[in-house]
Amino acid sequence: MPKQTRETGLPQNARPVMQRAMWISNSQRLSFESTETTAHRLATSSGGWVERLGEDVIVSFKGEGAKAELLEGLQRWTNDTGWLPSRVFTRFLPTRNADRVSPELHQGDSALSWKTTVTEAGIRYGLDIAAGYSHGLFLDQRLNRARLQHLRPTRVLNTFAYTSSFSVAAALVGAETMSVDLSRKSLKRGEHNFKLNGLDSKKHRFVADDILELLPRLAVEGERFDAIVLDPPTFSRSGKGRRWRVVDDFEYLLAAALDVAMPKCSILLSTNCTKLDPAKLKRRARPCAKVRRLSADFTELGAPDDFPPGHGASTVWMTVG
Numbered sequence: 001m002p003k004q005t006r007e008t009g010l011p012q013n014a015r016p017v018m019q020r021a022m023w024i025s026n027s028q029r030l031s032f033e034s035t036e037t038t039a040h041r042l043a044t045s046s047g048g049w050v051e052r053l054g055e056d057v058i059v060s061f062k063g064e065g066a067k068a069e070l071l072e073g074l075q076r077w078t079n080d081t082g083w084l085p086s087r088v089f090t091r092f093l094p095t096r097n098a099d100r101v102s103p104e105l106h107q108g109d110s111a112l113s114w115k116t117t118v119t120e121a122g123i124r125y126g127l128d129i130a131a132g133y134s135h136g137l138f139l140d141q142r143l144n145r146a147r148l149q150h151l152r153p154t155r156v157l158n159t160f161a162y163t164s165s166f167s168v169a170a171a172l173v174g175a176e177t178m179s180v181d182l183s184r185k186s187l188k189r190g191e192h193n194f195k196l197n198g199l200d201s202k203k204h205r206f207v208a209d210d211i212l213e214l215l216p217r218l219a220v221e222g223e224r225f226d227a228i229v230l231d232p233p234t235f236s237r238s239g240k241g242r243r244w245r246v247v248d249d250f251e252y253l254l255a256a257a258l259d260v261a262m263p264k265c266s267i268l269l270s271t272n273c274t275k276l277d278p279a280k281l282k283r284r285a286r287p288c289a290k291v292r293r294l295s296a297d298f299t300e301l302g303a304p305d306d307f308p309p310g311h312g313a314s315t316v317w318m319t320v321g
């Protein structure tokens, strides 16, 4: 049996046998719309996936066979449901980061801007389809953004914040937020997301820094948070060349985060690393809490139901006592 892989966009050693795409039903699409959610998966196969982003669709594929299969499936699905995208983009998912290329317009008006806006539970997020790394919103984190809102936190630290989607969700329920990312450009997109939702970004903090260096400084300065989002990349390199590998450095990150956690803090542990499933995240998190004489309770939400099992990030909420 081929090993099932989560989509990371990163190198995959084992290519699974191509499985046919699973498409959501039209009633699922309508149910997303009824909750003011216009960004969701339409289909997932072992060779790629199809996302609906507002009026547009992106077909992400690992090879030409998968691309053809997903485009044919999209044609059938739109015929069956009557929902027609304004534009269809295709995006190649290379096995090496160095081979990344911009998406291409497959169908639709080439004069329209590639910047667009989607909603998730009524929250507006700006996307840039031409942006290389990702368009700006990780759809598999939908349930975690909703839970963060549900927790009604007062002070949120969003590490590896990217376009600050978690911060926007928290700020809308009254939290003060600090969003930290190495990329100033991504944080600027985060500020734009605040503005799109009528939030004053000047009342929130956007810090362009290496979170691994910043966390100890925040602890010394007495900064404390009642919700912390830890959603690091699998690998990265900071501006100073420091190498990060989530499998090796997870405990260092969590320990440093615990030093800025208020009592009863909720911490989202999340990763796309295929070596760390939710059970392993919990197994590795427990000793970190124990060393600091804290209790740890865990809540697993699983992936949203437009993601088939085995797809989407591995995530667990940890509440420390």
Ligand SMILES: C[S@@+](CC[C@H](N)C(=O)[O-])C[C@H]1O[C@@H](n2cnc3c(N)ncnc32)[C@H](O)[C@@H]1O
Binding pocket: 136, 137, 138, 141, 159, 160, 161, 162, 163, 164, 165, 166, 180, 181, 182, 183, 186, 209, 210, 211, 212, 231, 232, 233, 236, 237, 238, 244
């Ligand atoms: C997987 S994305 C995070 C996605 C984000 N949590 C979300 O849901 O939108 C990883 C982000 O981590 C940032 N990053 C990587 N290494 C970092 C570091 N050492 N310190 C701060 N940010 C880092 C990257 O710039 C990138 O924006």
